[in-house]
Amino acid sequence: MNCSSFFYWGSKGKNTDRPVNEETKRKIMDAAIELGYRIQKDSGTGYMSKNPFKHIACVVPQHLIENHPYFTEVLAGFHDRMNELGYPSAIVRTSDEVSDSDRIKTLIRNEEIQGVALISWYDQEMIELLEKENVAVLGVNWNDERLSVPVVDCDRIFSARSAVHHLIEQGHERIGFIGGPAYSRKMDNDERDDPGIY
Template identity: 25%
Template sequence: MNSPMKKAVTLAQVAKHAGVALMTASRSLSGEGYVAEETKARVLAAAAELGYAPNMQARAMKSGRTNVIGVVVNDLASPLINAYIAELSAEVRRYQMDLFIYNAVDDLTSANGRRLDQLLNGLWDGLIFVLPRMSDEYLAMLEQSERPVVLMHYCKHKTSVPVINGDNFNGARDATQHLIDLGHRRIAFIHGSAYTGQSAEREQGYRAALEDAGIAFDPALVEQGDFSERSGTEATERLLALATRPTAIFSANDEMGFGCMLALQRAGLSVPADMSLVGFDDVPVASIVQPRMTTLRHPIVDMAKAAVQELLRRIKNQPGRRQRVEFPSEFVVRESSAPPPATSARRPAGRTRKTV
């Protein structure tokens, strides 16, 4: 026999349990109006103890807002996406709001526009989309929506929707310049998915550094990947099959870089003695693998703060910032990059550099 469903805890019960007036409990939980910190802490403790969950529909009917921010992603398995979610969650909670995570799984397009319409009209005050692989149809629907929306980690097209990004072009140029300064001249690049703009910007930075150094671009040294570890392994195997193989590989993300390491290990080659390696993103594993990976790091904390603040401005109908805000990347030098065999190192140069 099924047990009866437990009734939801009411705000009045929380107020009674905390020994405060109903209005005080409401202000403590909504963050609106002044409440002494000690009193607020008592109310929050009472709410947690009783298992109180606010009724978002009632909250929206009363104030026109739910104090809930939605975050839409399409790859919960990605360490980078999870890093964005963690920092967005921390920032949303600083404003005493709740976070709702929606996993889109695939690229929502006009073929399932009804799903996107339902998402945009859900019980949240605004949405942050962390969708690097967003389709053109999906972007067009967001541009036509009147709901407050902010994009993160999106580079494929210019858009009227506000975008918070890290600097891919200059970061990639710094990474390539680092390898050039070490003495490398045959530097390979492994491209990520063609469906995102990040990889294209990173290839542009790679090519710009080669041009600045007077090194001719060799299309044979550019391999296509899809940001997965497997594709990094396969791309590296193709590079090793070249008549004159590269002495360094710059992969458009760390996960493909891990695949590069695996392929080199299978081939009996050592990193960095036989082949230098640079990644991008600085996911947590990059500082654990052996050798630790030289890579680039986007300031995810600053980007999350900017995204939430921009969304809140739009929720409150306040003037927004520029349509595209780009944060500089940080170059993190570790053990996976070194001079090529039988080549002495020259003095390194770069824009933003950190050795850890």
């Protein structure tokens, strides 16, 4: 079976309602494997793809990868969850490595990226480019109401208020604030000033 006839017979063998004998199905599967396709036998969809796996990229500022243990845990969480789902590990790039449209397009094309998690950093032009390329975008650890991107984040101000309230109940009067790098100076100030930490 040559490559050009494979697609016709492969589709017919996998998707038709008419009975196809088992020998023909086996030949189709053998040809698919020989051509480099990975077969998802349990999907029930009959869908065959050269790469059926979801490839996710995480983009993180360099200084956070090097100097912030919280983000090591965030990236480990992505890795573990992708593993649990049977997908390849997330591809991690620094924001500098994908800083222009050519670089991000190359990453999407070469690694067949279907989703990007922008961790504690984003660029509006990059988000627009990813959306044009039909790549799902998720923000992690940032908050900007102007964007329509889904974001996973914690309520830092509520958390800071709760911590200050707890410390005051314990009798503490002088409370300091040590925080990691914030996306913006305003966010950093809000996290300190709003709960009453100066």
